[in-house]
Amino acid sequence: MKFLRVPFLLSIMLLASVYVHAGSVVVNTGVNEISISRQFLLSAFAMRTKRWSDGTPIQVFVLPDENPHHVRFVKSSLHIFPYQLRNIWDRAVFSGSGQSPHVVQSEEEMLERIRTVKGAVGYTSKELEGEHGVKQLKVY
Template sequence: MKLYTLLIAFILLGFISNAQDYKVIVHSSSTVTSISKSQLSKYFLKKDKKWDDGTKVTVIDQSSRSETRKQFSNDVLGKSVGAIKSYWQQYVFAGTGTPPLEKKTDAEVVAFIKSHPGAIGYVASSANTDGTKVITIQ
């Protein structure tokens, strides 16, 4: 019986640790309410640079040491933060692209997105996102 209890606790722990610890935010004027992971990935890898209405997307990333970024990177981009840095290193040396602007804290990401229509970023689930719009990931 104890074994079953432990097993269930273990599975629950797994679910909890895999829970989404970040939320995606956009400018309050945006008409977007949800986004797919693949589209989000395209924006953050700059493979797509425009919203559906043709306006320019401005992507805001978090510091490479951020725990939120680690989870976002693995979950949405399907690669570790190190692999994504290698990806951008290739583009920068090739002169074909630069990585997204990075902000050190959730508050800085929120402040930037508040003042930049067309911006998109992510913050920790617990972050105060007043003044921005939280969109769901499909």
């Protein structure tokens, strides 16, 4: 029975490492930040924090709720469930105190919008290295 534990544990570790990688948080190159806290990231995506440190308005871009990468990003990077994030947005819209983020249909569209919209933030499923005219943020 002991010999079954090792493959089982290895497979769990492999699945966990695949699941945990949420890709990259990317911003417009005009954003001054190079790293942000996980709490700031959650606050920005929850549409509560509205400006970057230099006063530039934050423009949040997301994929549709049912997109697998959106689900993975919200769980792994924001540490909440997608329905919780949707509830936050809906509550703000319905109460008149806020708005929802901009929804794009693909990662390519996300990168294009982030590249061209001042103060934009979003995410991709892969690590980017100076590509696409966007900047990757470190999240701590």
